[in-house]
Amino acid sequence: MGAAAEPTTTTTDHEGERPTMLKVTGLRKVYDGGAVAVEAVRDLTFELAEGELVCLVGPSGCGKTTLLKCIAGLMPPTGGTVELEGRPVTAPPPDMAVVFQEYGRSLFPWMSVRANVELPLKQKRLPVERRTGLVREALEAVGLAGSADAYPWQLSGGMQQRVAIARAVAYEPKVLLMDEPFAAVDAQTRADLEDLIRALWKRLGVTVLFVTHDIDEAVYLGERVLVLSSSPTVVQDDVTVDLPAGRDQLTTRRDGRFTELRTRVYAEIQRAKRGDAGADGRPQDRTGGREGSPVAGGSPAG
Amino acid sequence: MRRGPAVLTTGAAPPAVPAGGGARTRRAARAGPDRPLLGALGIAALLALWEAAPRLGAVSARHLPPASEVLATLAERAATAAFWTAVGDTLTGWALGLAIAFAAAVLLGLTLGSLPRVRAFTDSTVDFLRPIPSVALIPLAVLMYGTDLRSTLLLVVYASFWLLYIQVLYGVADVDPVAEQTARSYGLGRLARVRHVVWPTTLPYLMTGLRLAAAVALILSVTAQLVIGSPGLGREIAVAQSSGAVASVYALIVATGGLGVLVNTGVRALERRVLHWHASVRGEAAA
Ligand SMILES: Nc1ncnc2c1ncn2[C@@H]1O[C@H](COP(=O)(O)OP(=O)(O)O)[C@@H](O)[C@H]1O
Ligand SMILES: [Mg+2]
Numbered sequence: 001m002g003a004a005a006e007p008t009t010t011t012t013d014h015e016g017e018r019p020t021m022l023k024v025t026g027l028r029k030v031y032d033g034g035a036v037a038v039e040a041v042r043d044l045t046f047e048l049a050e051g052e053l054v055c056l057v058g059p060s061g062c063g064k065t066t067l068l069k070c071i072a073g074l075m076p077p078t079g080g081t082v083e084l085e086g087r088p089v090t091a092p093p094p095d096m097a098v099v100f101q102e103y104g105r106s107l108f109p110w111m112s113v114r115a116n117v118e119l120p121l122k123q124k125r126l127p128v129e130r131r132t133g134l135v136r137e138a139l140e141a142v143g144l145a146g147s148a149d150a151y152p153w154q155l156s157g158g159m160q161q162r163v164a165i166a167r168a169v170a171y172e173p174k175v176l177l178m179d180e181p182f183a184a185v186d187a188q189t190r191a192d193l194e195d196l197i198r199a200l201w202k203r204l205g206v207t208v209l210f211v212t213h214d215i216d217e218a219v220y221l222g223e224r225v226l227v228l229s230s231s232p233t234v235v236q237d238d239v240t241v242d243l244p245a246g247r248d249q250l251t252t253r254r255d256g257r258f259t260e261l262r263t264r265v266y267a268e269i270q271r272a273k274r275g276d277a278g279a280d281g282r283p284q285d286r287t288g289g290r291e292g293s294p295v296a297g298g299s300p301a302g
Numbered sequence: 303m304r305r306g307p308a309v310l311t312t313g314a315a316p317p318a319v320p321a322g323g324g325a326r327t328r329r330a331a332r333a334g335p336d337r338p339l340l341g342a343l344g345i346a347a348l349l350a351l352w353e354a355a356p357r358l359g360a361v362s363a364r365h366l367p368p369a370s371e372v373l374a375t376l377a378e379r380a381a382t383a384a385f386w387t388a389v390g391d392t393l394t395g396w397a398l399g400l401a402i403a404f405a406a407a408v409l410l411g412l413t414l415g416s417l418p419r420v421r422a423f424t425d426s427t428v429d430f431l432r433p434i435p436s437v438a439l440i441p442l443a444v445l446m447y448g449t450d451l452r453s454t455l456l457l458v459v460y461a462s463f464w465l466l467y468i469q470v471l472y473g474v475a476d477v478d479p480v481a482e483q484t485a486r487s488y489g490l491g492r493l494a495r496v497r498h499v500v501w502p503t504t505l506p507y508l509m510t511g512l513r514l515a516a517a518v519a520l521i522l523s524v525t526a527q528l529v530i531g532s533p534g535l536g537r538e539i540a541v542a543q544s545s546g547a548v549a550s551v552y553a554l555i556v557a558t559g560g561l562g563v564l565v566n567t568g569v570r571a572l573e574r575r576v577l578h579w580h581a582s583v584r585g586e587a588a589a
Binding site: 069072074092096097098100105106108109110111119120123124151153167171 | 480584
């Protein structure tokens with residue numbers, strides 16, 4: 001029970017000590033355009049406090065992207081509500097940015113990197129000097145200051161996703177939604193990008209909802225991990241990640257606590273696949289490590 | 303590789319889907335150092351054949367005067383103001399008709415393309431009107447406008463409009479949902495999305511349509527003058543023919559061919575400029 005004993009910085013406050021930023025209540029989405037109606041999401045309820053970094057894990061096809069699009073106001077939910085700072089979301093809110101998994105299709109090939117990052121700012125009608133400043137800072141933050149005049153298709157996959165992140169950062173959102181942003185990049189690039197996200201989050205104090213299917217990534221990045229069940233989708237578990245705020249690819253991943261947490265999340269996902277979620281679809285209220293996990297690797301390395 | 307080269311060839315192909323596939327092979331071929339030389343040799347060979355055939359009596363010189371005679375006639379004609387007025391008239395019909403068709407196709411295509419229900423409502427009408435050959439409208443054009451420039455315009459606009467309009471519809475339908483959602487999530491409204499997402503997506507399709515339409519518009523511009531007798535190179539050909547000036551007929555035909563080459567070169571240059579970012583043009587850089 002080390003959570004209370006951890007030295008907490010301003011960015012690692014726990015839920016409840018800060019005002020709610022994002023609130024999802026009873027969200028349900030049924031696609032009924034095709035021949036058969038698909039219930040992508042059954043009943044999702046959770047909250048994100050201001051400045052939190054929460055990861056959402058769930059098996060492929062469980063409705064993560066659907067959920068994100070509903071939160072982003074890109075798609076109306078069939079039931080339930082999404083609230084941003086207490087106001088219901090019905091259209092894309094101006095304080096929110098989304099980073100899509102398909103970076104190649106999300107960037108506009110007819111615009112240079114600079115123009116891609118600047119377009120949303122023009123839309124916001126920011127004055128030129130402010131725009132130039134924000135674009136420069138954002139590109140510097142992701143290490144692409146030298147590629148401003150390149151076109152997206154001249155860059156590698158990892159660089160393209162960094163452009164997409166820069167575009168989101170320059171937009172100065174209060175909430176940043178990321179949909180499996182690193183699923184298509186190689187392992188080394190991925191580790192770098194994970195650290196980039198932690199660094200940006202700490203610096204900007206933005207609220208982040210990070211969707212991934214990778215358990216290690218979720219535990220490494222998040223302050224909290226929400227585990228989704230497979231379809232019909234509910235929140236299976238809500239795990240507080242009580243790792244120190246300063247994370248490092250080598251030491252954090254070797255930490256015994258890291259292994260415990262990933263084991264627990266893994267077990268939850270296995271449980272979800274077998275289908276024994278809570279009967280009412282609410283998250284199970286359990287904290288701390290569970291023992292007797294079915295996977296190997298429970299012993300701390302080192 | 304059906305998709306790639308369709309963007310790059312001139313034939314009256316069906317509405318083509320732009321893609322990068324064939325660009326690389328074409329570039330490689332074009333980049334070969336021998337290519338311009340071979341092209342010049344080909345033309346020289348053709349001219350030699352053309353010169354020899356009537357002189358050796360393979361064809362009657364009354365039906366096909368030798369190349370040297372035709373080219374001399376062309377040079378003679380090119381020294382007269384009437385020739386250049388005719389060229390100007392032909393190009394006016396071509397450019398004006400193409401511009402009208404372009405503006406109408408883009409406006410209608412962007413509007414109807416984004417309204418699925420209206421599009422479904424008009425689709426069958428389009429399928430009926432599109433195959434009607436423009437030349438079938440000649441009697442109608444004469445009835446309405448006589449030998450006026452407007453007769454030429456009617457034919458040119460009708461023929462090139464469908465080529466452009468269909469391509470715009472294809473382009474609008476090809477807008478990537480991820481790009482569209484990205485734009486919406488960053489607060490781009492309807493008009494801003496048309497400008498920054500739909501229009502650039504449509505451009506490669508539109509340029510293909512423009513290349514086809516530019517060639518067809520020139521053909522129709524000359525046809526209208528030839529058949530209806532509105533002023534231009536076409537009418538000059540008809541006049542030369544009826545006065546039995548065979549070498550002049552050939553000289554004018556060569557002149558229209560020259561215009562065709564110029565038009566095609568111009569559109570291709572425009573295409574390379576406008577689509578510098580597109581897979582069909584950027585070629586090797588995309589690797
Ligand atoms: N536009 C759509 N129409 C119909 N079904 C869809 C659509 N988008 C997603 N689905 C279905 O909804 C479910 C959840 O999809 P998605 O949200 O993409 O899952 P995830 O992002 O977790 O992989 C899947 O079964 C998928 O087939
Ligand atoms: Mg997904």
